[in-house]
Amino acid sequence: GIQVEQSPPDLILQEGANSTLRCNFSDSVNNLQWFHQNPWGQLINLFYIPSGTKQNGRLSATTVATERYSLLYISSSQTTDSGVYFCAVDSNTGNQFYFGTGTSLTVIP
Amino acid sequence: GAGVSQSPRYKVTKRGQDVALRCDPISGHVSLYWYRQALGQGPEFLTYFNYEAQQDKSGLPNDRFSAERPEGSISTLTIQRTEQRDSAMYRCASSLGATSSDTQYFGPGTRLTVL
Numbered sequence: 358g359i360q361v362e363q364s365p366p367d368l369i370l371q372e373g374a375n376s377t378l379r380c381n382f383s384d385s386v387n388n389l390q391w392f393h394q395n396p397w398g399q400l401i402n403l404f405y406i407p408s409g410t411k412q413n414g415r416l417s418a419t420t421v422a423t424e425r426y427s428l429l430y431i432s433s434s435q436t437t438d439s440g441v442y443f444c445a446v447d448s449n450t451g452n453q454f455y456f457g458t459g460t461s462l463t464v465i466p
Numbered sequence: 467g468a469g470v471s472q473s474p475r476y477k478v479t480k481r482g483q484d485v486a487l488r489c490d491p492i493s494g495h496v497s498l499y500w501y502r503q504a505l506g507q508g509p510e511f512l513t514y515f516n517y518e519a520q521q522d523k524s525g526l527p528n529d530r531f532s533a534e535r536p537e538g539s540i541s542t543l544t545i546q547r548t549e550q551r552d553s554a555m556y557r558c559a560s561s562l563g564a565t566s567s568d569t570q571y572f573g574p575g576t577r578l579t580v581l
Contacts, residue, residue, distance in 0.1 A: 361508075387565070390570065398577075399572075399574055400509070400557065400572040402572070405568075407567075443508050443509075452514055453514070453525065454501075458508055459507075
């Protein structure tokens with residue numbers, strides 16, 4: 358299956374700081390999504406972004422499919438941004454969805 | 467409903483018992499996925515349905531695990547003769563289209579603890 362690597366594994370930010378999370382994947386994909394798992398365990402869809410750039414408020418994401426990576430940008434971080442951010446991809450040969458191991462973000466006031 | 471729902475939210479069972487986990491997808495969604503998430507890990511694919519047809523069950527760890535979606539809507543994941551290693555968060559997701567190219571929406575999960 359596809360290998361999905363996320364970096365950094367852990368990140369601690371002061372409130373108001375910006376950050377960039379990275380997701381590398383090993384093969385061509387049809388689907389790439391970013392999720393936020395909040396401290397209550399809910400997995401919330403942030404972006405569906407197999408290619409290109411999208412923005413939603415303080416969050417934006419860019420996927421460069423030809424180079425097999427995606428970036429999630431968080432600007433002016435808030436304590437409510439804390440949690441684990443997952444990148445997940447499918448393969449273009451099947452319907453399995455592969456998750457990375459996540460980036461654990463802690464935003465301190 | 468407005469989103470994917472799962473029940474029960476928490477299940478504690480004794481080793482050797484059977485458990486059934488339920489997923490109610492977003493109305494009209496064709497595809498339904500089951501995942502298992504161990505503590506500190508990302509979700510791992512278990513199985514996938516298009517309508518009532520189970521398209522891929524390659525992620526089911528062994529024959530104690532089975533899933534069905536008999537009417538193409540609600541799905542049940544059944545674990546027979548549970549073992550302690552089955553303890554995990556079990557997540558369900560649904561998507562509108564028939565392939566994994568569509569956005570997947572996740573339910574709140576069922577936290578299973580096997581004593």
